[in-house]
Amino acid sequence: MPAETAFQNLFRHPYIQNFNPYSKAVFADLAACHTAAKGYHLSRCDRQECGNLSHSYHCCGNRHCPNCGSMRRDAWIESRMDELLPTAYYHMVFTLPHELNPLIMGNRSKLFDLLFLAASQTLLKHARMPEYLGAEPGITMVLHTWGQDLSFHPHVHCIVSAGGFDGHRWIEPKRKNNRFLFPEKSMAKMYKAMFMEGLEKDSSITWFGDKNSILKAIRFKKWNVYAKAPFGSPD
Structure with a gap:
């Protein structure tokens, strides 16, 4: 054979x-x-x-x-290389509580869209704050639906430029020590609020289990946003 x-x-x-x-x-x-x-x-x-x-x-x-x-992966990477900007890049990960796994399995398209929306808006809103950057950064986002043990674990990886464009000119990074781009606690709080708002407002979502019990479980739980230091180089 x-x-x-x-x-x-x-x-x-x-x-x-x-x-x-x-x-x-x-x-x-x-x-x-x-x-x-x-x-x-x-x-x-x-x-x-x-x-x-x-x-x-x-x-x-x-x-x-x-x-x-x-x-397809190699072609995608080559296209992303053409988009690199002359600045440092940070790696950030937005995860969802495991209590939402059954709901996500039954509403993949809607909740993956909501995950991307909540994560991207959290990054953009923080970047527009003058104390952090005051400009719009470049963001590349990639969805992962599994964890290291290959269990169902939806999360999105984000590659975010340290500098950005304010509509008129390029803004250099404000955090010269490059330890972090935006505070994790601030991002986690905003990300959680935006996702839950979208979850509660979308009447087209099919709920598996008691809706109120699920919302209560995730409302009083810490949501994880992981922010690493910049990569060694944009490449």
Whole structure:
């Protein structure tokens, strides 16, 4: 059995049938990658004396695929490199309380959008404060839906420029020691308030469990915003 076929058979394990629909669809793509299930195109040598035919099976294009995902990742990184600004960059992470996991699983699109909105607005509002920067920074955000132990753990990673543009000119970073960009406690408080406001106002969200109990559990809990020192270089 070819190594590629043996590898793809891992994605056909019977236990996968217990996964959620999204995960099952991902594994189905990975199992079918570069096989007839994804179709193929036929190439013929244009030399009359040859005329050899070659079948090229299509890839799945799934971002989770070890083959397809790496190419898309490299292209994405190259595009981001073109956007780098001549300043330091900070790494920040906005997480959600685990009590919200069932709710997020049932409302992925809505709550992931709300996560991005609350995190980005927290960063932008702090950046516009004169005492912190007084300008709009460059922000790149990436969603992660798993933790280090591969459990469901939605959070968003943010790469934030230390300097920014105030609409007229470039504003240099105000914190020359580069220990932090904005205070973690201030960001966590604003992020929590904005997310909860959006959560309570959206009547289209499908609740799993008692809504009041869930809101009470997360309202009196500390929300985590992690802010690291700048990277060694923008690259």
